[in-house]
Structures are given as structure tokens and as C-alpha cells.
Amino acid sequence: MTASDTTDDADDYTKVAEVGEIPEGRGIGVDVGGIEIAVFNVGDGEYYAINNRCSHQQAPLCKAGEEKTNAEHTWTKTRGTVNTEECTVSCPWHLWTWDLETGVNEASGQRIATFDVAVDDGDILVRI
Amino acid sequence: MASAIKRLDADEEVPEEAFDVEIVDMDFHVNPREEELRPYVEDDRALDRLSTEFGMWPIPDKWDAAYAIEEGNEGLFTQGRAEVAEDVREACDRFAIDEPIVNAGINGLPQQHHPVLKNAVLEAGNSYMLDHFVDEGVLTALSISKWDVDHALAELDRWGTEDGVVGAYSWYDPREPWGATQFDPIFEKLESLGLPLLLHGSLAFWPQHSYVGDNMLTWTEVLGFDWPIHTMVNAINMIMSGVFDRFPDLNVVFQEGGHWWLPFARYRMDEFYEMHPEDVKITPRKFEDGERYLDRSPSEYLRENVYVCTQPFALPRNAGEARDMLDLSMARDTFCYSSDWPHQTLDPPTWFFTSRAFRDDQETRDAILHQNAHDILRV
Numbered sequence: 001m002t003a004s005d006t007t008d009d010a011d012d013y014t015k016v017a018e019v020g021e022i023p024e025g026r027g028i029g030v031d032v033g034g035i036e037i038a039v040f041n042v043g044d045g046e047y048y049a050i051n052n053r054c055s056h057q058q059a060p061l062c063k064a065g066e067e068k069t070n071a072e073h074t075w076t077k078t079r080g081t082v083n084t085e086e087c088t089v090s091c092p093w094h095l096w097t098w099d100l101e102t103g104v105n106e107a108s109g110q111r112i113a114t115f116d117v118a119v120d121d122g123d124i125l126v127r128i
Numbered sequence: 129m130a131s132a133i134k135r136l137d138a139d140e141e142v143p144e145e146a147f148d149v150e151i152v153d154m155d156f157h158v159n160p161r162e163e164e165l166r167p168y169v170e171d172d173r174a175l176d177r178l179s180t181e182f183g184m185w186p187i188p189d190k191w192d193a194a195y196a197i198e199e200g201n202e203g204l205f206t207q208g209r210a211e212v213a214e215d216v217r218e219a220c221d222r223f224a225i226d227e228p229i230v231n232a233g234i235n236g237l238p239q240q241h242h243p244v245l246k247n248a249v250l251e252a253g254n255s256y257m258l259d260h261f262v263d264e265g266v267l268t269a270l271s272i273s274k275w276d277v278d279h280a281l282a283e284l285d286r287w288g289t290e291d292g293v294v295g296a297y298s299w300y301d302p303r304e305p306w307g308a309t310q311f312d313p314i315f316e317k318l319e320s321l322g323l324p325l326l327l328h329g330s331l332a333f334w335p336q337h338s339y340v341g342d343n344m345l346t347w348t349e350v351l352g353f354d355w356p357i358h359t360m361v362n363a364i365n366m367i368m369s370g371v372f373d374r375f376p377d378l379n380v381v382f383q384e385g386g387h388w389w390l391p392f393a394r395y396r397m398d399e400f401y402e403m404h405p406e407d408v409k410i411t412p413r414k415f416e417d418g419e420r421y422l423d424r425s426p427s428e429y430l431r432e433n434v435y436v437c438t439q440p441f442a443l444p445r446n447a448g449e450a451r452d453m454l455d456l457s458m459a460r461d462t463f464c465y466s467s468d469w470p471h472q473t474l475d476p477p478t479w480f481f482t483s484r485a486f487r488d489d490q491e492t493r494d495a496i497l498h499q500n501a502h503d504i505l506r507v
Contacts, residue, residue: 014133029136036136052136058478060141069208069215069470073161076202093474095198095206 013118013125022047022124025082027089029062032128037115038062039126040100042084048100049115049126050089055105059093066092139222143481146224149494151477152501153225154437155328155383155466156216157233159209160256168252168259174245196347197472207470213264219469223476227498228469229505231269231297231326232257238274238299238330247279254283262292267507269295269326272314274306280314288321294505296323299330300355300362300385307365309412315375324379324435324504327362329355351384351473359385359436360393367397367429370413373422379504380434384473387436387463391456397426431458435500437466439475447484454485454492463496 016030016039027040029052036052038061052062064080071077080092090097096105103114116127140147169175197203210216210230220228232253240246254270261268270293272280280298287293296318300306306327318325333341333354344350359382372378401408401422409420422429444450457463467475477497480486486493 016133029138030133031136032133057476058482059476060136062136063138063141068205069219070211071208073209073211074202074205076199079207090198093206093476094472095203097198 013116013120013127015123016049016126017124019045019119019122019124025084026065027062027082029060030126032126035128036060037126038064038089039117039124040064040082040089042082042087042100045119047117047119047124048087049117050098050100050103051112051114053112054091054093054096054098055110055112056091056094056096056108059091061089061091061098063092064089140224141222142224142476142478145481146477149224149480150498151225151227151465152498152505153220153228153467153469154326154381154464154501155439156210156220156225156228156230156469157471158211158216158230158257158261159205159470160211160232160253160260161209164211165249165252165256168255169248170251170255171248174248178245178248191345191350193347193351193472195345203472205470206472207474209470212260213266216261216266223467223469225467225477227267227501228467229267229269229294229326229501230257230261231328232271233328234271235299235328236331237271238301238303239332243276247273247276250279251283254287258287258290262287262290265292267294267505268292269297271297274298274301274303274311277310277313281317284314284317284321284323288317288323293323294507295326295381297326297328299332300327300358300382301330301332302358303332305358305362305365306380307362307367307369307371309369312374312413315371315378319375319377322377322506324381324506326381326383327359327385328383329358329385333358355384356386356389360389363430363434364393364397364426367426367434368401368408368422369411370408370417370419370422372429372433373419374413374417376433378433381437381464381504382434383437383466384439384468385436387438387457387459388442388453390430390436390458390462391453394427394430394456394458397430401426431461435462435464435504438463438496439466439468440473441475441479443479443483443485445483447488450483450485451489454489460492460495461500464500465497 022041024041024043027038038052039049065082066079080090082089087100088097103112118125194201237246
């Protein structure tokens with residue numbers, strides 16, 4: 001996953017966002033050629049891309065970390081979370097936790113697709 | 129070769145088709161905060177005790193659902209807390225829910241001992257809901273106590289004819305089932321008001337204080353199966369004790385009590401009843417009314433008078449199996465969609481637009497998503 005030699009045409013990497021567009025601890029959802037992908041910023045310039053749909057009930061994982069309704073009256077404040085230290089995302093609907101590196105949910109043993117990500121000249125690129 | 133990309137809509141979380149179908153949500157919880165309820169407690173003596181630490185929640189639980197949830201007790205608020213009508217509308221927009229039936233969801237009340245204090249909290253919750261939801265045009269189910277029939281009747285007298293109150297909300301618990309004759313005045317009143325009885329699982333199950341309960345240590349056992357078992361017990365008890373012969377227009381909705389148990393109950397009730405029905409005439413209502421048998425087969429009451437909420441749907445992934453389950457469960461006549469927002473078992477209506485079982489049978493889909501609700505709610 002090197003950044004220097006990746007271009008859209010050469011390696012099937014596709015630009016999905018620019019650095020600065022995705023806050024640390026949050027993600028965005030993109031449709032790349034009909035495939036829904038969630039791209040997360042875990043800090044230190046690292047990004048992860050994973051299937052956007054939780055295998056449980058098809059919740060959009062890109063919403064993880066979104067503020068809850070009346071968040072100030074809740075403890076955790078967000079719907080699901082992006083755990084930047086553990087490199088995991090928990091689903092905004094039922095908190096299924098997905099490993100961003102492997103795409104595995106430990107409790108169910110299920111796995112969803114992950115995608116290579118590169119950063120090149122301020123662009124965040126995903127390989128399909 | 130560069131792929132075509134587009135940024136996904138940040139506001140919609142369910143398939144687009146869901147926004148083209150009317151969706152009524154039979155179980156949407158509002159969570160007013162304690163300080164918001166206090167001004168609605170009318171009796172100063174009750175308010176004084178409710179405002180004292182441990183005034184209302186003195187029973188220590190042996191076990192809590194929170195142990196199972198990644199975020200502990202916050203699981204009850206995985207989506208947040210709706211406190212006013214605008215919160216509800218905002219949450220529903222995201223899930224294509226057109227008409228949420230809201231309730232105050234104070235599901236710990238049946239677990240409490242003190243009769244005066246819990247009645248005071250129940251009344252305050254209803255008053256809050258009248259001000260913040262009924263008056264704002266949100267369809268609402270207001271609460272009635274199971275532990276005090278006279279109080280339930282007084283509450284129904286207070287708000288039972290209000291426009292926008294579409295049902296009465298109460299609970300099933302491990303105590304006497306709803307088929308007991310002491311509840312007849314409530315049934316009679318609900319029938320006259322045209323209100324269905326919505327029965328939700330209660331936290332009274334948590335500390336079981338029994339050999340069985342003390343050994344149920346997982347959420348899967350307690351919430352997953354204890355609630356449905358007691359739902360079955362209550363539904364079957366109401367049917368076999370003749371509630372619906374005496375109150376044929378009464379509709380009862382079980383919330384969070386599961387739904388796939390219907391085929392089991394349907395066939396087993398009929399088999400047992402038709403085989404040996406001679407004890408029915410000595411059940412209290414039938415004895416008093418001088419009747420020997422039920423007016424109909426037990427399963428017919430299940431189809432006509434009993435409704436079950438679908439959350440969490442747990443639909444088989446195989447469409448053929450799903451269709452069979454729906455048919456056997458009489459889903460077209462008995463299932464009502466519910467989200468349980470904002471809790472950990474939240475069930476957005478995704479199933480109805482991702483399973484071929486519904487793509488091939490939109491009549492059943494629409495019955496579950498809105499028609500059955502229209503048939504029984506006082507809208």
C-alpha cells in the first residue's frame with residue numbers, strides 16, 4: 001500500500017476524498033463502481049476502507065461516530081464508534097465491531113470486504 | 129481505469145424503496161429525563177420522596193442486560209434520547225418511518241414495589257406525553273398500570289378520549305397473566321374507547337429471584353426467550369380464559385415478545401383444546417357466563433385479536449423459508465412492524481426491502497408495515 005506509485009489508471013486506485021475531508025475518528029461513504037465503501041480516518045495519516053454495509057442488517061458503517069439525538073444527555077454521545085487505537089469500527093445500529101484491517105467480526109466469525117487505501121499527493125485513494 | 133464514484137447520502141440509512149411505502153412503527157420509545165418529569169408529578173408528598181436518592185429505584189438487580197452490550201447500559205440509548213416531537217421526527221426521517229407510535233417507555237415501573245410512587249411516575253409520564261407529543265400531533269400510546277386496575281381506569285378516564293392517543297400501553301411480567309378476570313374492567317373500558325392494549329416486556333423479569341431466573345445470566349436467554357415465553361403465556365391465557373369471547377372487539381399487541389412462536393402456539397392450542405376441552409367450562413368467565421366451550425378455535429383468536437411486533441425480525445435469509453414462516457405465523461393478520469428506537473435491538477425496516485419474500489408479496493409487506501396498525505389503532 002504505497003502512496004507514490006498509485007494512480008487511478010495504473011493500479012485501479014480510485015480517488016475517494018482529499019486529505020482533510022474526513023475528520024479523525026470518522027468516516028465517509030462512497031459508491032465506487034456500484035460498490036459501497038466506508039473510508040475511515042484513524043489518525044496519523046492512516047485511512048482504512050471497508051465494505052460500507054454491516055453484514056448483520058445492512059447498516060451503513062460510514063455513520064459510525066455520528067452524534068446521537070440529544071447526545072448531551074447520553075454517556076457515549078455517538079452512534080457506534082471508530083476506535084482509532086484498536087483500528088475497529090462499531091456499527092451505528094447494534095454495535096457489531098469490525099476489525100478494519102481484516103474485516104472480521106470476532107463474535108460472529110463473519111467477515112466483510114476490506115480494500116487497500118493509499119494517500120497520494122493529498123488524495124485518498126481506494127483500490128477495488 | 130478510474131471507476132465512477134459518488135458520495136453516499138448522509139441522511140438516509142435504509143433502502144430508497146422504503147421511502148415509497150407507508151411505515152407505521154408500533155414501538156418507538158421516548159425517554160424523558162427525570163428532571164423533565166418532576167414538574168408533572170402532581171402530589172408534593174410523592175414528589176418529595178421521588179426526589180430523594182433511591183426514592184424510586186430501591187431494588188438491586190442481580191443481573192442486567194447491560195452486561196451483554198458493548199457499551200453497557202448505554203445500549204438503551206444506542207441512537208440517543210428522544211425528548212420532544214422534533215427529535216422523533218428527525219430520527220424517523222432517517223429510517224423512512226412515517227408514523228411512529230410513541231410511548232414513554234418507563235419499563236422499570238412494574239418492577240417497583242411502592243404503589244403510590246409508581247402511580248405518580250406513571251401519571252407524570254402520561255402528562256408529559258400529552259404536552260410534548262399528543263399536542264404536537266405525534267400518535268401516542270399512554271401508559272396504564274397493571275398493578276392497580278382502579279388507577280388504570282382513572283387514567284383512561286383522564287385522557288382516553290383525547291385525539292392522538294391511539295392505544296393504551298402496559299406491560300407483561302412474571303406475575304398474574306392478563307387473562308385474570310380482575311382486568312375485565314380495563315378490557316371493557318378499552319373496548320368502549322376503541323383503544324388497543326399494547327403490552328410491552330418489563331424489567332420486572334431482570335431479578336428473577338427463582339432457581340430458573342437466578343441461573344439465566346445472558347441477554348440471549350432473558351430478553352431473547354423469557355419475554356417471548358411470557359408473551360405466549362399471556363396470549364394463550366387470555367384466549368383460553370375467554371377474554372375475547374367476552375370482549376370480542378379487544379385487540380392486544382405484544383411488543384418485544386417475539387413473533388415466530390405463532391405457528392407453534394397456533395397448532396398446539398387447537399390440538400390440545402379440540403382433544404380435551406372439558407375444563408373450559410370451569411374457568412372463571414365461562415363458569416360465570418354458563419358457557420361450555422370457547423366460541424371459536426383458539427387459533428382464530430390469535431388471528432383476530434392478537435398482534436405481535438416484529439422487532440427484531442430475524443427473518444430467515446432464505447426467501448422460501450421466510451415466506452413459509454410468514455404464512456404459518458399468519459403474518460398478514462398478526463404482525464406489526466416496530467423499530468424499538470433507540471434501543472440496542474433497533475430494527476429499521478430494511479428487511480422488507482432486501483428479502484425476496486416481500487418483493488414477491490407486497491400485500492403481506494404492507495399489512496405488516498401499516499395495514500394491521502391502521503386496523504387496530506384509534507387513528
